[in-house]
Amino acid sequence: MATYAQAVRMALHYAETHLGLSHVFGQDVGAPLGGVFTATQGLKTAWNTPLDERGIIGAAIGLAMAGKRCVAEIQFCDYIFNTIDLLKLAGNTCWSSNGGWCLPMTVMTPVGSGIRGSIYHSHSFDAMMTHIPGWKIVMPSNPKEAYGLMLACLQDQNPTMYLLPKALIYGKGDEAIPGEPSLDQEGSKQLREMIDKPVDPRLAAQWEPNWPTGLTDYTVPIGQGRIVREGADITVVSYGRTLPLCVKAAHRLAEQGIEAEVIDLRTLWPYDWELIATSILKTHAVLYVNEDTEVTNFGEHLIRRTVDELFYDLLAKPRLLAGEFIPGIGLAHTLEQASVPQLETIEKAISEVVAGKL
Amino acid sequence: MNAATPLASSDLLAIYDLMVQSRILEEQLIKMFKQGHGFFWIGGPGEEAFNVPLGKLIKKGQGLDYDFLHLHYRSNAVLLAMGMDPVDPIRQMRNTATDTHSGGRNFCGHLSKPEWNLTPITSPIEVQYVTAIGTGIAQRDHKTDAITIVTGGDAGTAEGDFASCLVWSTRPGQELPILIIVTNNQGGISTSYATQHAERHIADRAKAFGMKTNVIDGNDVMESYAAIAEAMHYVRTERKPFLLEANVSRLYGHSSASGANFQAEEDPIARFRECLIQQNVLDVTSIKEIEEKHTQAIHALISQVLTERMPDPASIFDYTYWQQKGRVM
Numbered sequence: 001m002a003t004y005a006q007a008v009r010m011a012l013h014y015a016e017t018h019l020g021l022s023h024v025f026g027q028d029v030g031a032p033l034g035g036v037f038t039a040t041q042g043l044k045t046a047w048n049t050p051l052d053e054r055g056i057i058g059a060a061i062g063l064a065m066a067g068k069r070c071v072a073e074i075q076f077c078d079y080i081f082n083t084i085d086l087l088k089l090a091g092n093t094c095w096s097s098n099g100g101w102c103l104p105m106t107v108m109t110p111v112g113s114g115i116r117g118s119i120y121h122s123h124s125f126d127a128m129m130t131h132i133p134g135w136k137i138v139m140p141s142n143p144k145e146a147y148g149l150m151l152a153c154l155q156d157q158n159p160t161m162y163l164l165p166k167a168l169i170y171g172k173g174d175e176a177i178p179g180e181p182s183l184d185q186e187g188s189k190q191l192r193e194m195i196d197k198p199v200d201p202r203l204a205a206q207w208e209p210n211w212p213t214g215l216t217d218y219t220v221p222i223g224q225g226r227i228v229r230e231g232a233d234i235t236v237v238s239y240g241r242t243l244p245l246c247v248k249a250a251h252r253l254a255e256q257g258i259e260a261e262v263i264d265l266r267t268l269w270p271y272d273w274e275l276i277a278t279s280i281l282k283t284h285a286v287l288y289v290n291e292d293t294e295v296t297n298f299g300e301h302l303i304r305r306t307v308d309e310l311f312y313d314l315l316a317k318p319r320l321l322a323g324e325f326i327p328g329i330g331l332a333h334t335l336e337q338a339s340v341p342q343l344e345t346i347e348k349a350i351s352e353v354v355a356g357k358l
Numbered sequence: 359m360n361a362a363t364p365l366a367s368s369d370l371l372a373i374y375d376l377m378v379q380s381r382i383l384e385e386q387l388i389k390m391f392k393q394g395h396g397f398f399w400i401g402g403p404g405e406e407a408f409n410v411p412l413g414k415l416i417k418k419g420q421g422l423d424y425d426f427l428h429l430h431y432r433s434n435a436v437l438l439a440m441g442m443d444p445v446d447p448i449r450q451m452r453n454t455a456t457d458t459h460s461g462g463r464n465f466c467g468h469l470s471k472p473e474w475n476l477t478p479i480t481s482p483i484e485v486q487y488v489t490a491i492g493t494g495i496a497q498r499d500h501k502t503d504a505i506t507i508v509t510g511g512d513a514g515t516a517e518g519d520f521a522s523c524l525v526w527s528t529r530p531g532q533e534l535p536i537l538i539i540v541t542n543n544q545g546g547i548s549t550s551y552a553t554q555h556a557e558r559h560i561a562d563r564a565k566a567f568g569m570k571t572n573v574i575d576g577n578d579v580m581e582s583y584a585a586i587a588e589a590m591h592y593v594r595t596e597r598k599p600f601l602l603e604a605n606v607s608r609l610y611g612h613s614s615a616s617g618a619n620f621q622a623e624e625d626p627i628a629r630f631r632e633c634l635i636q637q638n639v640l641d642v643t644s645i646k647e648i649e650e651k652h653t654q655a656i657h658a659l660i661s662q663v664l665t666e667r668m669p670d671p672a673s674i675f676d677y678t679y680w681q682q683k684g685r686v687m
Contacts (some may be wrong), residue, residue, distance in 0.1 A: 023495070049526075050522075050525050050526060050529070052522050052525065052526070054488050054518060054519055054522055055488050055491055055519075055522040055525070055526050057488070058485065058487070058488020058489045058490075058491055058492060058519065058522065059488065059489075059491040059492040059495060059526065060492060061488075061489045061492055062426075062428075062477075062488075062489040062490060062491055062492015062493040062494070062495070062496070062506075063492040063493070063495060063496055064492070065426070065477050065489065065492060065493055066422060066426065066492060066493045066495075066496030066497070067421070067422070067496070068492075068495075068496050070492075085482055085485065086485060086488065089480060089482070089485055089489075093478055094677050094678070094679065094680055095463070095676075095677045095678050096460055096463055096464055096468075096470070096478055096480075097459070097460060097470040097472070097478045097677075098457075098458070098459070098460055098461030098463060098676075098677055099461075099676065099677035099680075099681065100459075100470050100471070100472045100478070101470065101472055101477070101478060102680035102681075104680075133678055134678055134679070136679075157679075157680040157681075158679050158680055270686050270687050271687075273687065
């Protein structure tokens with residue numbers, strides 16, 4: 001049973017051996033560390049860069065221009081903000097050259113709260129990123145989809161932004177990645193021994209990964225969401241850290257007779273509107289949940305579209321539950337809990353929307 | 359022409375011809391702006407003595423075996439020397455649908471040509487220094503004599519991306535084959551270089567990284583040609599970066615935003631013309647013929663472009679993604 005970080009690592013290994021991935025780079029991405037979240041351990045194409053986010057993004061653009069397939073990592077999305085104009089450049093290169101240039105490049109960056117990361121290790125980036133046209137943006141919420149969406153990004157001809165919810169990065173899923181050892185505890189242990197670099201420096205110095213031989217080209221298509229839990233009373237749309245919380249809240253509310261349909265959006269752009277709309281036409285109520293700050297939040301766009309296209313099908317006002325509009329996430333447990341949606345606030349919001357149905 | 363061969367009279371004449379063509383083109387683009395046939399002008403009149411030799415020495419083509427170009431917006435003369443049709447900048451100035459570089463989407467001087475590894479020229483004056491790192495890495499890993507060439511002005515070197523290029527191109531054991539060129543016209547729009555920079559030469563900053571450098575008179579064709587050839591030879595063979603700083607004129611100011619009026623700085627074309635007259639390569643008659651030839655040709659191209667269609671408003675969504683047409687969602 002792979003963790004999210006192991007899933008990313010296995011996807012990158014599959015891509016460097018089967019899909020022409022030639023460069024995986026960023027600060028501390030190569031040996032000895034293999035990424036601060038271990039997602040790039042043991043990769044033959046991983047290397048370390050100077051501590052220079054603009055250089056990292058610029059290098060990715062240039063490599064893509066040269067026809068090289070790469071993954072560039074920004075260690076935390078909190079440090080990607082000084083590259084915004086380069087992200088704009090990557091997003092407009094095909095358009096501004098009237099189709100002359102394409103940039104098949106992937107940027108990977110951990111996002112969100114959940115690790116007590118304080119002000120500069122807890123930012124979200126989905127609202128900012130969805131303001132930049134020309135990118136495809138994904139945010140998987142479990143290991144299997146982390147694997148499948150990474151392979152999708154690495155076969156796309158456009159810039160792709162891969163957002164990793166860091167709160168989930170050591171979590172395991174309940175579905176096997178094709179080719180990984182068995183889903184049980186023994187399988188987890190086996191996989192750990194095969195592809196996790198030993199912590200002991202003496203063992204780490206001699207270590208070589210033993211990659212599972214049965215990994216496949218399992219791909220989750222960009223642009224397709226997924227119904228994680230079916231329900232008839234309300235549609236709950238989320239992604240990333242808040243997605244499993246929404247599922248948990250839905251299960252708890254089922255005991256009270258509220259059946260929530262939970263959608264994992266998976267791709268933020270281009271997103272699966274058909275899936276959302278079909279669900280809302282069934283439930284006639286919707287709650288969007290994410291943890292980015294609420295003002296000019298991506299969920300506000302989804303509400304606007306919901307009102308534009310489905311207003312007369314709604315039996316309750318559509319609602320967004322998002323992070324508070326504050327400059328950062330405070331370190332204290334009480335501050336972090338109060339800053340971004342938690343299980344209780346999600347459960348409460350679902351109940352309120354359902355209670356407000358006409 | 360190659361680096362080792364002294365320039366023959368025919369080569370000198372060809373360079374002069376291209377310099378004149380470029381100057382007339384730029385002056386006509388300015389006129390188009392002033393006549394309301396375009397919204398904005400920016401270009402490189404005053405840089406011809408450096409830019410034409412640069413264009414002549416580039417290994418032109420597509421892919422890793424040819425030079426990758428990350429140029430700035432004063433590079434029309436470079437592209438003309440590489441063989442660009444002069445109608446291209448005219449179409450971009452007019453923003454016609456026939457503009458092959460941006461489809462009427464970008465300013466004049468913002469050229470893009472994948473067939474020549476010319477990456478899209480952008481308005482930000484620093485981003486080319488970091489995108490050059492990527493093509494430099496790809497060419498470092500490829501068995502080739504092709505190199506990455508990045509150009510910018512003096513003002514843009516204050517940006518961090520310039521420093522990034524110095525750091526990344528000189529990582530020990532991972533040096534990149536990048537020719538970094540700074541054309542120093544002593545100013546950024548209205549702000550003089552001397553009031554903002556304490557370093558005597560911009561190239562001096564590269565010395566801290568152990569990089570080979572040179573500072574030249576970019577208004578001198580022969581000096582420019584020799585210095586570019588020498589720097590290129592070094593980068594092509596040693597697979598290490600080189601910073602070449604060329605002092606140049608800026609004859610019509612920063613852009614149309616500052617009026618695009620002639621400014622009394624040294625004219626590299628006049629200087630080269632005198633040189634060629636003294637060498638008996640040019641005479642009064644041929645000088646006039648060259649100017650008339652290009653003036654008439656560019657007038658004809660402008661007349662043609664003025665009849666060409668504007669982009670279809672429905673095309674605004676096209677190519678947001680690779681090979682995509684129409685709205686995405």
